[in-house]
Amino acid sequence: MKKRLYSIAFMFVLTFVFAAVVSAVKGYNEERIQTNQQVKLQRIILKVLGVPLDEKAPNQEVVQAFQKRVKPIEVKKRTLYVAYAEDGRRITGYALPVGGSGFWGPVYGMVSVDPEASKILGLAFYKHSETPGLGARITEPWFVKQFAGLPLFPMEGDKKIFYLKPAGPGKGANELDAVTGATGTSRAVEAFLNRDLDRFLRETWKSVKKG
Amino acid sequence: MPKPLSSTQIFLGGLWNDNPVLRQILGICSTLAVTNLLVNTLVMNAGLIFTVCMSSLTVSILRNYTPMKIRMMTQTLIIASYVIMVDIAISAYLPDISEALGPYVGLIITNCIVMGRCEAYAKNNGPWPAFLDGLAMSLGYAAVLLVIAIIREPLGFGTLLGYRIMPEGFTPWTIMIMAPGAFFTLGLFAWFVRAKFPQTAEEKK
Numbered sequence: 001m002k003k004r005l006y007s008i009a010f011m012f013v014l015t016f017v018f019a020a021v022v023s024a025v026k027g028y029n030e031e032r033i034q035t036n037q038q039v040k041l042q043r044i045i046l047k048v049l050g051v052p053l054d055e056k057a058p059n060q061e062v063v064q065a066f067q068k069r070v071k072p073i074e075v076k077k078r079t080l081y082v083a084y085a086e087d088g089r090r091i092t093g094y095a096l097p098v099g100g101s102g103f104w105g106p107v108y109g110m111v112s113v114d115p116e117a118s119k120i121l122g123l124a125f126y127k128h129s130e131t132p133g134l135g136a137r138i139t140e141p142w143f144v145k146q147f148a149g150l151p152l153f154p155m156e157g158d159k160k161i162f163y164l165k166p167a168g169p170g171k172g173a174n175e176l177d178a179v180t181g182a183t184g185t186s187r188a189v190e191a192f193l194n195r196d197l198d199r200f201l202r203e204t205w206k207s208v209k210k211g
Numbered sequence: 212m213p214k215p216l217s218s219t220q221i222f223l224g225g226l227w228n229d230n231p232v233l234r235q236i237l238g239i240c241s242t243l244a245v246t247n248l249l250v251n252t253l254v255m256n257a258g259l260i261f262t263v264c265m266s267s268l269t270v271s272i273l274r275n276y277t278p279m280k281i282r283m284m285t286q287t288l289i290i291a292s293y294v295i296m297v298d299i300a301i302s303a304y305l306p307d308i309s310e311a312l313g314p315y316v317g318l319i320i321t322n323c324i325v326m327g328r329c330e331a332y333a334k335n336n337g338p339w340p341a342f343l344d345g346l347a348m349s350l351g352y353a354a355v356l357l358v359i360a361i362i363r364e365p366l367g368f369g370t371l372l373g374y375r376i377m378p379e380g381f382t383p384w385t386i387m388i389m390a391p392g393a394f395f396t397l398g399l400f401a402w403f404v405r406a407k408f409p410q411t412a413e414e415k416k
Binding site: 006007010011014015018019021022025026029032033036129 | 273276277278280281284285288289292295296299300302303304306313
């Protein structure tokens with residue numbers, strides 16, 4: 001009995017000590033980790049909005065550029081990032097967060113549209129857990145660049161703005177190349193991007209136009 | 212009680228005679244996963260060296276107070292704490308690499324080398340030899356990873372530490388970036404070492 005009590009007490013004290021140390025380390029670095037994540041998001045937003053910025057620019061430069069050119073607004077409880085031209089008055093585009101279930105886990109991305117919301121300017125994914133070399137190729141330039149200039153006109157019926165089709169010639173304007181070998185990821189991306197863009201056009205954009 | 216090993220013997224064991232990756236085939240998961248870029252490998256190595264040394268040291272210091280029945284639980288707790296600290300440090304100071312390594316930093320906890328050394332050595336030896344043993348074993352692991360990364364990165368990307376070293380017209384071998392490339396490299400490397408420098412009776416056959 002005494003032995004057992006000792007074991008319990010030993011484990012309790014040890015757990016307490018280590019939990020305290022780990023919490024202290026975490027607390028000490030928390031702010032830094034938060035900043036890192038924030039800057040990373042700002043980089044992505046600037047990138048999809050086409051604001052020129054060196055890919056290896058230091059954090060401070062990113063924060064400055066972001067503050068100067070982008071203003072986050074809340075529309076119907078959704079965040080929208082408004083990009084302004086150098087003069088700080090003319091709107092050059094809007095960026096909206098998109099995301100949904102991928103093949104293995106959640107996928108997060110950012111889409112930008114032109115000031116009239118008539119076409120897509122850019123797209124980038126910044127967090128996912130898709131298979132490297134297969135589903136993870138959705139982050140590669142050839143894939144995301146296809147979306148630039150895509151007209152934002154939902155089709156009659158299924159309301160889809162674009163379709164991902166197996167790579168090949170002879171395709172319509174709203175038919176883009178899927179990732180070969182990653183049908184699951186491609187279908188998922190097609191589903192949540194269409195859903196989020198459609199929702200943006202129907203809900204968020206209407207409020208923005210009204211002012 | 213066998214005679215305690217000298218520091219030289221400990222180091223020779225970790226780096227060569229009982230090399231965890233080549234001889235014991237431990238820690239293969241991370242060996243395969245993080246060796247396609249040398250910079251990722253270096254960070255992973257640093258994380259593992261820290262974890263193994265500190266875990267061995269702590270387990271050894273507590274060895275006379277730890278009840279035998281709950282020693283595994285204690286070791287897991289100690290290892291997990293150090294791994295979380297490594298994970299926090301990397302995500303705070305090296306966010307890009309943290310991204311590239313993904314779950315593999317957290318998975319150091321399941322690396323057999325860490326608990327293997329605690330269980331096989333640290334729990335029966337004094338703190339200083341335990342620390343040295345941890346250092347030797349993790350350096351042995353690190354050395355193998357470095358060799359594999361130095362083979363994989365140039366062939367897979369044409370670069371080393373991000374600098375282009377292959378000639379202009381070189382076509383990267385995509386397979387070297389992916390898991391099969393790691394299997395081939397590690398397999399050939401382990402085979403070469405074991406065939407050329409046999410240690411056990413089985414290897415000598």
